[in-house]
Amino acid sequence: MARCARARPGGSFPRRPQSARASQGVGGGVTLEALAFRVDAGAVSGTGHAMRCLALAEAWQDRGNEAVFLMADSLPAFDDRLKQEGMRSVKIASRPGTPEDARESARAAKSSKSQWIVLDGYHFDAAYQETLKAAGLSVLALDDYGHASKYAADIVLNQNLHARATLYRDRASTTRLLLGTRYALLRREFRKHPHSRQGDRTPRPKVEEILLTVGGVNRDRVTSVLLRGLGKVDGRSFKVTIVPGMGQEASSDLETVAKEVKLQVRIIGDARNMADLMAKADLALAGAGTTVWELAYMGVPSVLAVLADNQRDVAESLDWKGLARNLGPSEALTPEAVAQAVRPLLDDPTRRAEIAKRARELVDGDGVDRVLRELSLPVLQLRPVREEDARRIWEWSNEPGTRAASFSSDPVPWEEHVRWFRGKLADPHCRFYMASDAVGRPIGQIRFDLVSAEAEVSVSLDVEFRGRGYGAALIRLACQKLFDESAVRTIHAYLKEANEASARAFLDAGFEDRGSKTVRGQRARHFALVTEVGR
DSSP states (O other): OEEOOOOOOGGGOOOOOTTOOSEEOGGGOEEOSEEEEEEOBOTTTOSHHHHHHHHHHHHHHHTTOEEEEEESSBOHHHHHHHHHHTOEEEEOOSOTTSHHHHHHHHHHHHHTTEEEEEEESTTOOHHHHHHHHHTTOEEEEEOSSOOSSSBOOSEEEEOSTTOOGGGGOSBOTTOEEEESGGGOOOOHHHHTOGGGGSOSOOOOSSOOEEEEEOOSTTHHHHHHHHHHHHHTSTTOOOEEEEEOOTTOOOOHHHHHHHHHSSSEEEEOTTOSOHHHHHHHOSEEEEESSTHHHHHHHTTOOEEEEEOSGGGHHHHHHHHHTTSSEEEEEGGGOOHHHHHHHHHHHHTOHHHHHHHHHHHHHHOOSOHHHHHHHHHTSOOOEEEEOOGGGHHHHHHHHHSHHHHHHSSSOSOOOHHHHHHHHHHHHHOTTEEEEEEEOTTOOEEEEEEEEEETTEEEEEEEEOGGGTTTTHHHHHHHHHHHHHHHHSSOOEEEEEEETTOHHHHHHHHHTTOEEEEEEEETTEEEEEEEEEOOTTO
């Protein structure tokens, strides 16, 4: 039995008109038209955090809502970008990450009529999150490596390939984890670019265009090493386009190096068309920050340099999967190492095509829609099923839609249900949970039957909560709990082939479609969710 909420596909998040006011959201929660972002974009911190927030802000704004950036530090170029997008920016006077900052940001978010505040920065720790929660705000925390000792946020988003639940073991019981590249945040220019809809592109026999883009404090030194490395590849006629970063002009030293290497080099100081530049590139040399997911989506094979500690896992995971070449820490980088990494890719279009294809499969461009859909859902809570839940679960089980989705469509007699229910409560290999919303209303149940390191899941929802995305949220929350608290590494779901609503919910919760098989004498679709060892 798996009667779930109908999960909307990525592009169907409802758009509200510009004149929308605060209103009752799904599940009785309040939906406000403003979304606040607490993020900085300074010369030291760089613009990576701010640019991925901008991706979410663009999608939010495209639905007729307002995005408000709360910033203690911001480059003029990013301020200009916000103005061009028609987004407001509020200056935060307090020192970033302090209790004063948290209180000031909470006041600013409330003043802007925001219910949700998005945090992106490694100085927003557990105490900071708790202050925002105490002010009545819902918190979405963007993260890369589990920097906080504890997480009080309603949602933690880690869009990286290496993301795993063990990074967030110390978190609130209601915290939802959005992990992996299916939640990669891409800006509008990438999601709407014609190249992104053309599928796998045929690589040129030889590399003709190379994009070189790094950020961070030592960008000029790293860029110079990368460029000198390309200059050591003899007998090549490729062109190199260098993008130093938002609002950054090339230094005189970099211009000198560009003249030294025997290549055609152009430097674009403040590129506003990164998607176009990536679409033209046959190969990219880049820092292992948020740019890697843009390159993956655009199908550009990449050679990556680690510019900061938080990028190490990104580069290593992509290299380990064969999806990029990892040059290692930038401080130890040499031109010879760059040339050695690049040479094998230059004249091997088959290898470049395979890398690009596999990288493109990682990022489908629907990450922002998935995240925004999560913001429309209230907090879910799980508790173990109790004896007094028997009648409610029996009523859910006998609801006509649930029976139609079950492998046995006959109504379940009360006496038979009681025997089954008590057996499940006594079974040490069964994990059985009731789910409720923030005000305690029961919304559904989910059950796992365990066999060694595997489990089979069954879920059903109250009729009132179907068709709103609750199914995927419940499945994901409960599966995370099971992985955290047991030795289970694989969870299986079996659905009747006509049960499209549940299929979408399981897919949206991260399950993989493994095709059809015979279950209980009927053809069924098989879905599976696998966690890594140590996750």
